Amino acid sequence: MRGVVAALIVCVSAASTATLSAQPGDLHVLPLRGNVYLLAGAGANITLSVGKEGVLLVDAGTAAMADKVVAAVNQLAKDVTAAAVAARPCAGIGCSGNAFASFLGTVASPAPPKPIQYIVNTSADADHTGGNAKIAAAGTTFGGGPGLGQFVGVVRVSATIYAHENVLERMSAAKIPTAALPTESYPDDFKQFFNGEGIHLIHWKGAHSDGDTVVHFRASDVISAGDVLSTVSYPMFDVAKGGSINGIIAGLNNLLDLAIAEYQTEGGTLIVPGHGRVCDSADVATYRDMVTIIRDRVQDAITRGLTLDQVKAARLTKDYDTRYDVPSWTKDQFVEAVYRSLSAVKK
Numbered sequence: 001m002r003g004v005v006a007a008l009i010v011c012v013s014a015a016s017t018a019t020l021s022a023q024p025g026d027l028h029v030l031p032l033r034g035n036v037y038l039l040a041g042a043g044a045n046i047t048l049s050v051g052k053e054g055v056l057l058v059d060a061g062t063a064a065m066a067d068k069v070v071a072a073v074n075q076l077a078k079d080v081t082a083a084a085v086a087a088r089p090c091a092g093i094g095c096s097g098n099a100f101a102s103f104l105g106t107v108a109s110p111a112p113p114k115p116i117q118y119i120v121n122t123s124a125d126a127d128h129t130g131g132n133a134k135i136a137a138a139g140t141t142f143g144g145g146p147g148l149g150q151f152v153g154v155v156r157v158s159a160t161i162y163a164h165e166n167v168l169e170r171m172s173a174a175k176i177p178t179a180a181l182p183t184e185s186y187p188d189d190f191k192q193f194f195n196g197e198g199i200h201l202i203h204w205k206g207a208h209s210d211g212d213t214v215v216h217f218r219a220s221d222v223i224s225a226g227d228v229l230s231t232v233s234y235p236m237f238d239v240a241k242g243g244s245i246n247g248i249i250a251g252l253n254n255l256l257d258l259a260i261a262e263y264q265t266e267g268g269t270l271i272v273p274g275h276g277r278v279c280d281s282a283d284v285a286t287y288r289d290m291v292t293i294i295r296d297r298v299q300d301a302i303t304r305g306l307t308l309d310q311v312k313a314a315r316l317t318k319d320y321d322t323r324y325d326v327p328s329w330t331k332d333q334f335v336e337a338v339y340r341s342l343s344a345v346k347k
């Protein structure tokens with residue numbers, strides 16, 4: 001039965017992202033597993049942990065959607081952590097269930113919802129970090145943790161923003177306002193226990209960029225993959241920002257190492273891509289195969305001495321273009337990035 005439910009969740013996610021493209025500006029909340037939710041429609045996918053300690057967001061969406069994201073997250077936090085006990089139609093010996101608890105439910109006030117405590121940026125891209133300033137300002141980090149420094153000498157408190165140190169360096173170099181910059185950065189991995197589970201921030205070198213973080217919710221068994229994975233385009237990476245096609249493929253293989261498939265059903269570990277619908281292991285394997293096949297075709301063309309223009313004219317992605325060639329990241333942009341990435345590899 002659980003497998004059926006998981007399969008339905010995956011299908012529903014596909015449907016909701018389809019609705020999304022029809023109605024830009026709408027946000028959609030999808031329960032994934034345990035405390036973990038997907039918030040779609042704000043640019044990059046946002047993965048949420050909502051529970052007794054507050055809210056953690058993986059990515060912040062675009063700046064334009066930040067107010068809507070804050071409203072949606074606060075509503076979800078209220079629904080999950082501060083819902084009043086459901087009132088029963090009657091109380092007393094004639095009612096089924098625990099009548100005493102039912103009576104209390106009609107008179108007890110709900111606790112206030114817990115705040116946004118943490119934001120994790122999976123990369124420095126604007127569709128992942130644009131909402132940082134507004135969302136952080138709407139939250140707070142309770143003292144004693146890594147965000148403690150923010151309380152010293154300042155009246156305003158805000159959520160802590162985690163990112164790999166290369167994300168902080170890139171955003172600083174781009175003169176992004178201080179309020180939107182990561183407040184805590186790390187050179188490799190980072191771990192934190194939050195809302196009853198271990199959350200592992202994993203750095204993979206040189207995939208989408210040189211500052212990628214993948215977030216593994218270890219008890220809920222959900223992975224937020226960032227832009228290493230997309231179901232709506234070829235993988236985006238920027239050689240000038242430290243990305244590489246071989247790093248993307250290594251990242252996809254790492255995802256498969258972390259994920260556990262559920263026997264004969266869709267389900268098991270759920271993987272949230274940077275863009276598109278929720279995936280299971282089979283989705284990631286199919287995508288990994290596609291990227292690997294194209295990488296090998298381009299490598300073969302380079303070995304045979306073809307120029308970039310000749311490689312583009314050879315249409316090496318033709319069998320996948322109907323699905324993955326999109327205006328925001330065209331087949332030519334992807335093939336050029338693969339070509340430059342492989343040409344840069346020292347033999």
Ligand SMILES: [Zn+2]
Nearest residue numbers: 044127227274
């Ligand atoms: Zn993205």
